[in-house]
Amino acid sequence: MPAIVGLHNPEPAYRGTRHNAGAEVIAALVKRSGTRLRRGPRQVRCRVAQVRIGSDPALLAVPTVSMNVSGPPVRGLIGYYRVAPEDLLVIHDDIDLPFGRLRLRSGHGHGGHNGVRSIAGSLGTTDFWRLKLGIGRPPGRMDPADYVLSRFSAGEREEVDHLVDDAADVVERFITDPERAMELAGGRRP
Numbered sequence: 458m459p460a461i462v463g464l465h466n467p468e469p470a471y472r473g474t475r476h477n478a479g480a481e482v483i484a485a486l487v488k489r490s491g492t493r494l495r496r497g498p499r500q501v502r503c504r505v506a507q508v509r510i511g512s513d514p515a516l517l518a519v520p521t522v523s524m525n526v527s528g529p530p531v532r533g534l535i536g537y538y539r540v541a542p543e544d545l546l547v548i549h550d551d552i553d554l555p556f557g558r559l560r561l562r563s564g565h566g567h568g569g570h571n572g573v574r575s576i577a578g579s580l581g582t583t584d585f586w587r588l589k590l591g592i593g594r595p596p597g598r599m600d601p602a603d604y605v606l607s608r609f610s611a612g613e614r615e616e617v618d619h620l621v622d623d624a625a626d627v628v629e630r631f632i633t634d635p636e637r638a639m640e641l642a643g644g645r646r647p
Contacts, residue, residue, distance in 0.1 A: 458507075458514045458515060458516055458538070458540065458544070459515050459516070459540065459544045459545070459546060459631070459632055460515075460516040460518060460534060460535055460538060460540040460544065460545050460546070461483065461486070461515055461516065461517050461518070461546045461548065461628055461632075462479075462483075462503070462518045462519065462520070462527075462531055462534070462545065462546070462547050462548065463479035463480040463481070463482050463483035463484075463517075463518075463519050463548045463549075464476075464479040464480065464519075464520070464524050464527055464547060464548065464549040464550075464572040464573075465477040465479055465480030465519055465520075465524060466523050466524050466606075467519070467520070467521055467522070467523070468523070471606065473608045473609070474605070474606050474607060474608055474609075475550050475592045475604065475605045475606070475607060475608075475609060476524060476550055476605040476606055477550075478548075478549070478550045478590045478592065478617070478620075478621065479519075479547070479548035479549040479550065479588075479590065480519045481617075481621045482548045482588070482590070482621050482624045482625055482628065483517050483518070483519050483548065485621050485622060485624075485625040486508070486510075486517055486625050486628060486629070487506050487508070487517055489625065489629075490506065490508040490509070490510070490517075492506045492508055493506060494506050494517070494518075494519065496521075497518070497534065497537075498537060500533050500536075500537055501518075501530065501533045501534050501537045501538075502520060502521050502522055502529070502530035502533060503518040503519060503520050503521060503530050503531075503533075503534050504518065504519050504521060505517065505518045505534070506518075510628075510629050510632045510633065511629075511632070511633050513632050513633055515632050516534075516538055516540065518531075518534055524571065524572040524575075525571040525572060525575060526575055527572045527575050527576055528575035528576045528577070528578055528579025528580070529575075529579050531545070531547070531576045531579065531580070532576075532579040532580055535580075542580050542582050542584055542585045543563070543584055543585065543586075545580075545585040545586060546585070546586040546587070546588060546628065546631060547572075547573060547576060547585060547586065547587050547588070548587075548588045548590065548624065548628070549570055549572055549573060549587065549588075549589060549590070550570075550589075550590050550592045550605060551568065551570065551589035551590060551591055551592065552592055552593065552594055552595065552601055552604065552605065553568060553569075553594070554589050554590070554591030554592075554593075555591050555593055556591055556592060556593030556613070556616070557591055557593075557616050557617075557619075557620050558591035559588065559589065559590060559591065559620070559623060559624055559627060559641075559642040560588075560589045560591070560642055561586065561587070561588050561589075561627060561631065561638055561639050561641075561642035562586070562587050562589070563584065563585070563586045563587075564583055564584055565583060565587075566583060567583070573587065586631070586635075588624060588627060588628065588631075588642065590620055590621075590624055591620075592605070624642075626641070627641050627642045
C-alpha cells in the first residue's frame with residue numbers, strides 16, 4: 458500500500474499559502490474518495506485516511522507538525538503502516554519549477570526544500586517519490602521564505618485549483634500505473 462503525504466504548515470495562519478499546496482492535493486483526493494482525514498495513532502503525528510483508488514488501497518496523510526520538521530512524523534507513518542520508502546510519495550511545492558507545472562521524480566536530493574530535507578534525514582534515504590507542484594520563483598528580490606508563505610493572488614488561484622486537480626489525477630495514476638503517471642507529470646526515475 459503506497460503512502461501519499463502532502464506537506465504543509467498546519468497552523469491556521471498558513472492556510473492557502475504556496476507552501477501548503479501539497480496538503481491541498483491530499484484534501485482533493487480525500488474529497489474524491491468520499492472519506493475524511495482522521496487523527497492517526499499516537500505514534501503517527503499525521504492525519505490519515507485509508508482509501509481505495511480504483512481497486513488499489515492507499516494511505517493519504519498530512520503531518521500535524523510544521524513542514525520543516527515533517528521527517529519524524531513521516532518516518533512514524535511509514536513505520537507504523539509498514540510502508541517501504543520506495544512506496545512513499547511526498548507532494549510539495551517547488552519554487553524552481555515554473556508556476557503551474559508538475560514533476561514526478563524518485564530519488565535525487567532535497568533541492569533546498571526543508572520539508573523534503575527533513576524527511577530524507579529522518580528516513581536516511583532519498584529513495585522515495587516526490588510530486589512537485591510548481592509555484593514559480595519569487596518576484597524581484599523577494600525572500601523565498603516570504604514568498605512560499607504568501608497566499609496565491611486571486612488571479613493565480615484559479616490556475617492553482619487546476620494544478621491541484623491535475624496533481625490529484627497524477628497521484629491516482631501513480632497508484633495504478635507509476636510509469637504512466639511519470640509521463641503525465643514530466644518525471645523520470647533517478
